[in-house]
Amino acid sequence: MGVFLLCDGSASSETAARFFLLLNYPKSTQVTLFGIGQTVQNPSVSRTHFNKIRSILDQSFTQIDEVVIGGGVWDQLHNVISDPSIDLVVYGERPAYSALRHLRLSAPLSSKLERNLDKPLLVVRNLPSEALERVLVCTSGDQAAIPMLKKSAQLLSWAHPEITVLHVMSQVAFNITGSAQDLLDTAETAMQRGTREGLHLKAAMEILETSGAFQKIVPRLRHGLVLDEVLAEIRTQRTHLLVIGSHFRVQRGRFARILTADIARDLLGEVSCSVLIVS
């Protein structure tokens, strides 16, 4: 496994390092500390910061490297992170306060990373007081979500959390004379009746159960507006980590990116918990 930890000199990077420890990756994992926002001419800030991050990770990993490249953050990141040996990028970010985030003049780095990276991205916002216990995996309910679920299972398998697999139906019925029973289903009844969503939730649970790594896997089917229902589920479950797929990746067609909504970005801007974005 290869993991890139983005270090910007702030306390958020230290939080990200501590959160990463909660994933319990094997000792042989190759960890690279990537200094962002640093200049080659002024390495002293990065040295202190790197030492701090190292001290957090030293006990758990044997291979910790450092990379500092001056210049534009995004260009350098892009060149380095396209390395196929990298399995996960970790970035610490302060939670976006609802009232202020709309005042931002430019998109935060996490949003740019979400859009342009083709690697799984872990955006760390805060640290659970206990272990990483409650993870919410949101699935879009179609075939495109299956690779995301498999990847998520692989990335989280060492942490052994409880997983809730959530799909949100925001549909309403056109035909007032139809039965539309699907719109009243719970996860259990949907799986029992073999509806499209039920079959998908079953498949999702099988994928996660196959990894054998999770304490408990609970399917959930909610009805309402997608963003609102995901936020409500996070509040109800006191979720530590939200896992979502992203349609917006560089290899996806330009036309498709113009047409489709970026739910991953919307959720990234709304939730206060940490987010793992898996393409």
Next chain:
Amino acid sequence: MWLRVSLITARLLGIIFCLTLFVLALMMMKDGAGPLEPWIRGHFSVDTPASALGFGWLGSSLALSGSPVAATALSLLDAEVLNGAEAFAMIAGSRLGASFLLLIIGFIYIIRGQQQRLSMGVGLISLLVTQTIYPAVLLVGYILLGLSWLKPSYVTEREANALFDLVIEPLLLVLRAHIPPLGMLIVGFLLVLVTLWAFDRLIPAIRLKETDLGLVARVLYRPVIVFLLGAFVTTLTMSVSVSLGLLVPLSVRGYIRQENLIPYILGANITTFVDTLIAAALLNNPVAVTIVFVQMISVLIVTLVILVTSLRFYERVIHYMANWIAGNRLLLLIYILLILGIPIALLWIG
């Protein structure tokens, strides 16, 4: 190939025939409305913008469609039964009651025991979207109508209507001789209903399934994309309900995501006036054209403000209102009574 050419030619001839009948219907209503002005103003109390709003609203609720009522408003304007502000209000009213039929049918299914929340769906959301934006539309519209630089300067080309005049004037002469004014008004209105129905059938079907927008029932699209789709499709169908109906084949199970539906309806509410704009142009009345144009611009302004500043909040409001109304039989009954009661009250008080 010849078959295809023949079908296209037949369709075009059908559209021209329908247009001619449509103009005839408008002229008949104008002819009938003129002498009936004191009766319309007195008997129906249509003598203020508020009462005209109620008249249009009630009319479209009972006619089960907004377009014929909007066309009627233009004929009444042309006959100088209504002034500009009253015609604007009546056209706005025609939008408020346009989806009433869906509500009634849904309510009937609830009485018959069908699951309440499921029976409302798209129809209720369509009504709520229209009803929530129209107070702002009326305000913006009246401000725009009051602007002196918006005085109608558009003049239709006389030549464009010469062909219609050649055909329609003789017909009108014959009809005037045999049908009283009230009959002209009623027959004209019914003819508008028939021609609009015929237009719906003659306009070629749009196949969205073969496009990248074919997943609108499942995938969440950008709101601006769905908004533009709703505006474009409704430009061709000229009816919000027909436009929504085109989305049905895209969904195997007959569903659509609310996040796609609401921007779609917002777009559809703008270009649903295309047939009314055509009617205004055919009447050769620049005031009528200006009024319909202002109506469209007002809806566009209000819609853009929502799209740009507060779409998520607006979607949440509509979602919770729809759930709240559909989830309680008493509330639903009160809502239906309000839809009928408010226009009646406007007619009485206005």
